[in-house]
Amino acid sequence: QITIKIADSLPVGHYVSQYFTKPWMEAVTKQTNGKVTFEYYPAEQLGKAKDMLALTQSGVADIAYVVPSFVPEKMPMSPVAELPLAEAIGCRGAEAYTRLVNRDSQLRKLDFDANRVRPLLVQSLPPYQIFTARKISSLKELEGMKIRVTGSAKAAVMQRVGAVPVQIPTPEVREALSRGTVDGMMFVYTSLFPYDLHPLVKSATTEVNFGGWISSYVISDRKWKSLPAGVQGAMTTLADKYNREGCEKVMADDLRDRERLVQGGVSLLRLSDAEKADFAQRTRTVAEQWAADLDKRGRPGSAVLKEYRDELAKN
Amino acid sequence: MSPVLACCLLLAALLFFGVPVAFSLAIAGVVGLFMIGGWDSVIGILQTTTLSSVSSYELVAVPMFILMAEFVILSGIANGLFEAAALWVGRVRGGLAMATALAGAGFGAISGSSTASAATLASTSLPAMLRQGYDPKLASGVVAISGTLAMLIPPSVALVLFGVIADISVGKLLIAGVIPGVIVTLAILLTVYVIVVVDKKAAPVAAAASWRVKLAVLKEMGPMLLLFGLITTCIYTGLSTPTEASAIGALGALLLAVRSPKFSRAGFVTACSRAMRTTCMILMIIVGAHIFGYFFTLTRTTHAIVAWVSALPLDPYTILAIILFGYIVLGCVMDQAAILILTVPVVLPVVKALGFDPVWFGVIVVVTAELGMVTPPVGLNVFVVSKTTGMPLGTVFHGIWPHVVAHILVLILLTVAPGLVTWLPSNMQ
Amino acid sequence: MGKIIRVCEDATRYAGIAATLAIMAIIACDVLFRYAFNAPLAWAYEFIALYLMAALFFLPLGYVQRCQGNVAVDLFVRVLPATIRSWLFRVGNLLAAATFAVTGMVFAEKAWDAAASGEEIIGPYVWTTWPIYAVVTLGLVQFVLRALYQVGQSATTLQRDAAEEAHGE
Ligand code: NA
Numbered sequence A: 001q002i003t004i005k006i007a008d009s010l011p012v013g014h015y016v017s018q019y020f021t022k023p024w025m026e027a028v029t030k031q032t033n034g035k036v037t038f039e040y041y042p043a044e045q046l047g048k049a050k051d052m053l054a055l056t057q058s059g060v061a062d063i064a065y066v067v068p069s070f071v072p073e074k075m076p077m078s079p080v081a082e083l084p085l086a087e088a089i090g091c092r093g094a095e096a097y098t099r100l101v102n103r104d105s106q107l108r109k110l111d112f113d114a115n116r117v118r119p120l121l122v123q124s125l126p127p128y129q130i131f132t133a134r135k136i137s138s139l140k141e142l143e144g145m146k147i148r149v150t151g152s153a154k155a156a157v158m159q160r161v162g163a164v165p166v167q168i169p170t171p172e173v174r175e176a177l178s179r180g181t182v183d184g185m186m187f188v189y190t191s192l193f194p195y196d197l198h199p200l201v202k203s204a205t206t207e208v209n210f211g212g213w214i215s216s217y218v219i220s221d222r223k224w225k226s227l228p229a230g231v232q233g234a235m236t237t238l239a240d241k242y243n244r245e246g247c248e249k250v251m252a253d254d255l256r257d258r259e260r261l262v263q264g265g266v267s268l269l270r271l272s273d274a275e276k277a278d279f280a281q282r283t284r285t286v287a288e289q290w291a292a293d294l295d296k297r298g299r300p301g302s303a304v305l306k307e308y309r310d311e312l313a314k315n
Numbered sequence B: 001m002s003p004v005l006a007c008c009l010l011l012a013a014l015l016f017f018g019v020p021v022a023f024s025l026a027i028a029g030v031v032g033l034f035m036i037g038g039w040d041s042v043i044g045i046l047q048t049t050t051l052s053s054v055s056s057y058e059l060v061a062v063p064m065f066i067l068m069a070e071f072v073i074l075s076g077i078a079n080g081l082f083e084a085a086a087l088w089v090g091r092v093r094g095g096l097a098m099a100t101a102l103a104g105a106g107f108g109a110i111s112g113s114s115t116a117s118a119a120t121l122a123s124t125s126l127p128a129m130l131r132q133g134y135d136p137k138l139a140s141g142v143v144a145i146s147g148t149l150a151m152l153i154p155p156s157v158a159l160v161l162f163g164v165i166a167d168i169s170v171g172k173l174l175i176a177g178v179i180p181g182v183i184v185t186l187a188i189l190l191t192v193y194v195i196v197v198v199d200k201k202a203a204p205v206a207a208a209a210s211w212r213v214k215l216a217v218l219k220e221m222g223p224m225l226l227l228f229g230l231i232t233t234c235i236y237t238g239l240s241t242p243t244e245a246s247a248i249g250a251l252g253a254l255l256l257a258v259r260s261p262k263f264s265r266a267g268f269v270t271a272c273s274r275a276m277r278t279t280c281m282i283l284m285i286i287v288g289a290h291i292f293g294y295f296f297t298l299t300r301t302t303h304a305i306v307a308w309v310s311a312l313p314l315d316p317y318t319i320l321a322i323i324l325f326g327y328i329v330l331g332c333v334m335d336q337a338a339i340l341i342l343t344v345p346v347v348l349p350v351v352k353a354l355g356f357d358p359v360w361f362g363v364i365v366v367v368t369a370e371l372g373m374v375t376p377p378v379g380l381n382v383f384v385v386s387k388t389t390g391m392p393l394g395t396v397f398h399g400i401w402p403h404v405v406a407h408i409l410v411l412i413l414l415t416v417a418p419g420l421v422t423w424l425p426s427n428m429q
Numbered sequence C: 001m002g003k004i005i006r007v008c009e010d011a012t013r014y015a016g017i018a019a020t021l022a023i024m025a026i027i028a029c030d031v032l033f034r035y036a037f038n039a040p041l042a043w044a045y046e047f048i049a050l051y052l053m054a055a056l057f058f059l060p061l062g063y064v065q066r067c068q069g070n071v072a073v074d075l076f077v078r079v080l081p082a083t084i085r086s087w088l089f090r091v092g093n094l095l096a097a098a099t100f101a102v103t104g105m106v107f108a109e110k111a112w113d114a115a116a117s118g119e120e121i122i123g124p125y126v127w128t129t130w131p132i133y134a135v136v137t138l139g140l141v142q143f144v145l146r147a148l149y150q151v152g153q154s155a156t157t158l159q160r161d162a163a164e165e166a167h168g169e
């Protein structure tokens, strides 16, 4: 009989736990004939989001939900999958990232092996879009607008299109947007509704990659080694299954919520081919800059970026 | 004996024997973690929680509002508040007591600290009332209760803390405190009115003032109105977020303090040091409560409590009444910040499961916390009033009970008509 | 010994005050620059969350303990005789010191590891992490020293330290 403690920082009922965590836990229990059971601690019950990696390392939890961009000092390479690369749209970015972390790559060595953890479930969000409080009809109008972002890569993208990136804690975004502290924000469709932001939005972009989000449930090496081969096999096979299915569901939800927004009167900003080319031109250097910053500090940023791009090309 | 029971007993014993709340929580939590998960769990929780529970941007408003309260005192801009209110209330029996309530509300609008407010009122309005022959019970009681208005009327450290712990919008909570703040002020005025009608000897009729004097005194209120206007503008025009407004408010109060003729370097350092003490005290309890809280979660106790309460065959309002009664009892013996930090993570899920609005509940909890500030045996505001004036504790507690009754009536009113709390935040776009 | 502890406490208390005032000033500038020039301070958010909040809370811990600024439920102990009360105070201090000594050791190790491996957050700005853990350690060590030192102090000295009104010098 094996009991596994699994922790995350997601609110109860979050789509990640609905599409990935819970079905995976149930399937593992079922496939091992009840030999493996889980104690689930959602909603920061064991620690803040940025504590999750340390909690698996110390053994407080066996498996935890880790967001690399919350622990950049421990997982500096994974944000490669959050860069605004046009070819990483849809589930392709997550698939390439998952393949990389499941084989002997630089990315895996630096972000997982070095932290004595291994990835199981991997989640990505649909590409981030720009949502504005007043109607805009071209990307040019973003110039000078204050846009709420998270993280330096997304801030760089906003600077490249002439907008002003602003950092504000998530609980204050709604008021900031409604009172004009910011003019818009970089967000994903599915997150608008839980934060009740949809009534404030007038325009939304679509089908552009302004940046991404990558996260994963990791298990500590120590716990992993203590598991019988059969259980390990069940966990990885089922993780593959739910990674694929989960991502498809997330993308479907994205389209559904975009539709909901349009029905609520929000105007969709689709870029013309010329605008797309212009955007690609402007943001081309964001990924290179990200890699160069790491290279400068003696980390193989460029090598990991190449690794990721090569993997994307295999799709 | 189960680890949960053992550690709860340990916690109770530590608290009982006067070990500071923050330490009691940390010690009991560490012992508990060791019992259920050994050394690894202890280290694992200590190395994450100690830092991450206090080093977040969201918490910035706590030290900033506390700093602002200290700078407001340092600047002395609120000292004339009572005098102005007294002139404007005019020829009414118990006029000075009513002016104290109004001054408390005014002070509350520029300061988030209840004890700071009580101390200021105690040194300005209480001597004036005693000179005019007020019953000391009436005079000190109204000062202690009027001080609590600062924690309900925005800016409020208590509401910010609730927002951070409950992970709900601080801005919404602050706005939600406005109408209840006005209601509590009216309740204090009404209570004073009833007291002086029943017992005419309790208070004399205040002197009337000419319009010229009334207007002249308003001018002195300038700096205060400026500061109030600054925070309000920042928050409600979108110039800044409420968190940022707390820093701007602190800076504004500092500038007013520097400008005051009595400003000194030593006074400035004292004000900053006092702010550090209050801030560290609150943050230390947050750390302790987190350590104990994670132990509690790992034993699945929180889970069990929420499930158990939600399944009780009682209607939501009965359960709510029991919870609020628990808060009032806790408020008798414990520090308000400690109560908030300790109970909200367990109680809020229950309250939400019962179908109550979390913003409304935040305001209700702060109104009960106000009661805790003035109820015996531990009532911080009563201590402050007694310490500032040298009046016996018994006299002040004696003068407080009509206000306690009025406060409970307000609580009932806010529960029966929750719209009084939720209307303003839901209509602020 | 007591003198050294006191001087260190006051030094870090002033550092904590400096961090608090810095938060105030940085946020005010950030808002001003964002509003007036559309140019917010891009580093402000991370700098405050990573370094200043930690400094503001941990650095004054020794001083706060000297002032006995941590609230307690003293309702029941107040009726006890003074000797028993002071023994309870000593036991409480020892337990708290033990708890936070363990925490301090954990953070000292974290600071050491972070410095040895050159741990940093890399982006447009590079944030080195060991100073954060070092600040936590420093604050906790001061707390532990003060709590232990208080065990040997007389009730009168303790009261005098706690009631110290002239916080500025
Ligand atoms: Na207030």
Ligand code: NA
Residues within 6 Å of the ligand: B331, B332, B333, B334, B371, B372, B373, B374, B375, B376, B377, B378, B379, B380
């Ligand atoms: Na009380």
